[in-house]
Amino acid sequence: MITEKKFPMTASGKQKLEEELDFLKSVKRKEVVERIKIARSHGDLSENSEYDSAKEDQGFLEGKIASIESMIRNAVIITADELNTDEVRLGKTVTFKELPDGDEETYTIVGSAEANPIEGLISNDSPIAKGLIGRSKGDQVKIITPGGEMSVTILDIK
Numbered sequence: 001m002i003t004e005k006k007f008p009m010t011a012s013g014k015q016k017l018e019e020e021l022d023f024l025k026s027v028k029r030k031e032v033v034e035r036i037k038i039a040r041s042h043g044d045l046s047e048n049s050e051y052d053s054a055k056e057d058q059g060f061l062e063g064k065i066a067s068i069e070s071m072i073r074n075a076v077i078i079t080a081d082e083l084n085t086d087e088v089r090l091g092k093t094v095t096f097k098e099l100p101d102g103d104e105e106t107y108t109i110v111g112s113a114e115a116n117p118i119e120g121l122i123s124n125d126s127p128i129a130k131g132l133i134g135r136s137k138g139d140q141v142k143i144i145t146p147g148g149e150m151s152v153t154i155l156d157i158k
Contacts, residue, residue, distance in 0.1 A: 004070065004073075004074050005074060006074050006075075006076045007071045007074050007075050007076065007111050007112065007113045008075075008076045008078060008090050008111035008124065009071075009075055009076070009077065009078065009110060009111040009113050009114050010077070010078050010091055010110060010111075010114065011077055011078075013110060013111065013113065013114035014072060014075050014077060016114070017068055017071055017072055017075075017113060017114075018072060020068060021065065021068045021069065021072065024061060024064060024065050024068070025065060028061055029061060029065075032054060032057050032058045032061055033058075035050070035054040035057070036051065036054045036055065036058065038050070039051035039053075039054050071113040075113075076111075078090050078091040078111075086136055086137065086157060087134055087135060087136050087157070088109065088132045088133050088134060088135050088136070088154065088157055089109070089133060089134075090109050090110065090111065090124050090133070091108070091109065091110070092108070092109055092157055092158065093106060093107070093108040093109075093157070093158045094106065094107055094108075094109065094132055094154060094156070094157055095154075095155045095156040095157075096132070096141075096152040096153060096154050096155055097152060097153050097155055098150055098151070098152050099140070099150075099151040099152060099153060100151075102152075104155065106120060107120050107121070107122045107128065107129075108120055108121050108122070109122055109123075109124050109129045109132070109133065110122070110123065110124065111123065111124060112124070112125050127143060127144060127145045127146070128143055128145065130143075131143030131144070131152075132152075132154065135154055136154065136157070137154050137155070137156060137157050138153070138154060139153070139154050140152070140153050140154075141153075141154065
C-alpha cells in the first residue's frame with residue numbers, strides 16, 4: 001500500500017485550502033461547464049477551439065481540485081505545543097540577516113501547501129527553511145541555495 005504524503009500546515013492554512021476548494025467546486029466548476037455547453041452549441045467539435053480550450057481548462061481544474069482534496073485529507077495541523085519553543089520550527093516566523101552586511105528578511109515557515117514567498121510564507125521543504133529549522137536566535141547558519149551558499153544570523157524567532 002502506498003502511503004500518501006503528509007502536508008504539515010497551520011489551522012488557518014487548512015481553512016484557506018478548504019475555502020479555495022469550495023470556490024473551485026461551487027463557482028469555477030460551473031463556469032467551465034457553462035463554457036463547454038456554449039462551445040458544444042457551435043457545432044462540429046473536431047474543429048472547435050473553444051470546446052478544446054474549455055475541456056483543457058476543465059481537466060486542469062479537476063486536477064487542482066483533486067490536489068487540494070489530497071492536501072486537506074492528509075493535513076497535519078501544527079499545534080501550539082510545537083510552536084512553544086525557542087528554536088526555528090514549522091509555523092514560526094524567523095527574522096535573519098544575511099552576512100556580512102545584507103538586509104534583514106522575515107519569513108514564516110509553513111508546509112508546502114501554504115507556501116507563498118511573496119507573502120513571506122516559505123515552505124519547510126525550501127533550502128532556506130531547511131537550513132534554519134532546529135536553529136536558535138543568535139545562531140549563524142550557512143544555507144545552500146540554488147543560487148549558491150549564503151550565511152545568515154538569526155535575529156528573532158516568534
